[in-house]
Amino acid sequence: MATIIGGIGTSHVPTIGLAYDRGKQDDPAWAPLFKGYEPVAQWLADKRADVLVFFYNDHCTTFFFDLYPTFAIGIGESFPIADEGGGARQLPPLRGDVALQAHIAESLVNDEFDLAVFQDKPIDHGCTSPLPLMWPHRPDWPGTIVPIAINVLQYPLPTGRRCYKLGQAVRRAIESYPEDLRVVIVGTGGLSHQIHGxxxxxxxxxxxxxxxxxxxxxxxxxxxxxxxxxxRRGGAESVEQIMWLSMRGALGPAVKRVHLNYYLGMTTAMTVTVYEEAV
Known part of the structure; x- marks a missing residue:
């Protein structure tokens, strides 16, 4: 069966992608951030991850406020990288595993999570800004993505408890999938920040x-x-932290953190963490 081999929590600030695309990895303002992802990339390579399940939020790229789902899963063989105003990024489309995605969708609905389903839609920086820092992409990505979008923009939002339960349900879905796949769960967003008001x-x-x-x-x-x-504690946009709870819910009761990089040099603390399940 498919197995969850660990989890990653990461910021998804759009300027990460811009800095990466413009080759600022050694710029003094950016180097502490990029260096912090190098152990993550090595960990993913060492673990031979086949699939990354991404809990992220869409920034009105795939959806808009006239129809903005609480939870949505992408099902498709590929998803284009969104152009969010900075021009087309030199990244290949995200690869999907339709059989796995469809299995997770069906399992979640049977677990009483009423999901929206999308295909052929662009994926924005909520997923793609940290991704090339963790996974090589030339000539193509080494594995597939399961994109699960969570509403953290338009109230009413799902509660932290609901997001935690979503992660637990995703774990049940993955562990019931018969193919031998090595799966990593990624939660994005946060941490403390506010960009308006x-x-x-x-x-x-x-x-x-x-x-x-x-x-x-x-x-x-x-x-x-x-x-x-x-x-109150982290600023208006720190509510994105509930997506980290989905990642944590998909891991076992006990975990150990094997990597942390915290860099408060921008509008938010650009943070990346790696967790393994404790034996």
């Missing part, structure tokens, strides 16, 4: 560190927090 530029490193600690050892505490508490 009176608190524009707000960050809270203490909250970020607390969140990362609880995510590893006591995610139940985080699942109980209301959206207002995430916003």
């Amino acid at each position: 009176e608190r524009t530029g707000f960050n809270d490193e203490e909250w970020d560190r607390t969140f990362l600690d609880l995510l590893e050892r006591d995610p139940e505490q985080l699942a109980e927090l209301k959206h207002a508490e995430y916003v």
Whole structure:
């Protein structure tokens, strides 16, 4: 059967993609970020990951507010990389495994998650800004993607608890898939940041560190927090952290963090973590 071999939490700031595309890996302002992803890329290579399941949010690229689903899964052999105003990126389309994606969709619906399903839609920086830092892409990606979009833009949002349960349901779906695949779960977004209003530029490193600690050892505490508490502690956009809860829910009860890079040099703490299940 398919097996979950670990999880990754990562920021998905759009400027990561712009900096990568413009070759700023050694720029002093960017080097601490890019260096932090090198161990992640090595870990994925060592683990021989076949599939990355991405919990991410769409930034009005695939969907818009006139029809914005709470949860949506992409099913298709490929997905184009969205042009978000910076020009077409020199990345190959994301590869999909239709049989696996369809199995996860059916399993989630039978597990009482009412999903929207999309195909042939572009995927934006919520997924693609960190991806080339972790996975080689020339001439093509080494494996396939299962994109699962979560609404963190238009209220009412799913609760942290609901996102945590979504991750648990995805685990059940993956473990019931008969093909021998090595699967990594990725949760994107956050951490503390706000990009509009009176608190524009707000960050809270203490909250970020607390969140990362609880995510590893006591995610139940985080699942109980209301959206207002995430916003108060981390800024309006830090509610994206509920997508990290989906990643954590797909892992076992006990995990160990094997890598962390935290770089508060931009509008948000650009963070990447790697988790393995504790034996």
